Amino acid sequence: MVVNYRKVDAALAAALDEDRDPDERALIVFVHTNHPPDASAAFLLDKLGINPATSARQIFTATLSPRAVSELSDQPWVRALKLSSKLHLLKKK
Numbered sequence: 001m002v003v004n005y006r007k008v009d010a011a012l013a014a015a016l017d018e019d020r021d022p023d024e025r026a027l028i029v030f031v032h033t034n035h036p037p038d039a040s041a042a043f044l045l046d047k048l049g050i051n052p053a054t055s056a057r058q059i060f061t062a063t064l065s066p067r068a069v070s071e072l073s074d075q076p077w078v079r080a081l082k083l084s085s086k087l088h089l090l091k092k093k
Contacts, residue, residue, distance in 0.1 A: 001066060004073035012069065012083035022067045025049070028084040029069060031060040034077050041077050048072070 001022055005013055015027055035058065037045055042052040048071070050062040061084065064072070072078050 001070045002074070003066075003070045007073045007078060007080050008069070009080070009082045011085070012081055015083055016066050016069060020066065023065045025063045025065045025068070027064050027066065027069060029062055029064050030080075030082040030084060031062060031072060031078060032080040032082070033058045033060075034079045037077070041075070044071075044075065 003013075003016060008016070012027065012029065020026065031045075031050065033041070036056050037052050045052040045060065048062065048064065048068045050060045052060070062068075069081055073081055
């Protein structure tokens, strides 16, 4: 598995370095593209479980495996991949 780390943020790079099953979909990722996906890009996004139905978008969210992140990082139309941070509820005082 070869990842293009120039397209991956630090948090995602650290998560990829953890010892985990490369096919386990456990990483919630933002996929930033250079332009709305064309037919071949939409096909790959769909294959990875990302719904490219709104073709005007350039940012997609998905729960991906390390192998899928690696595959996306190698695509010329992918600008960046960023790990989603965990949100916490605010407590009322």
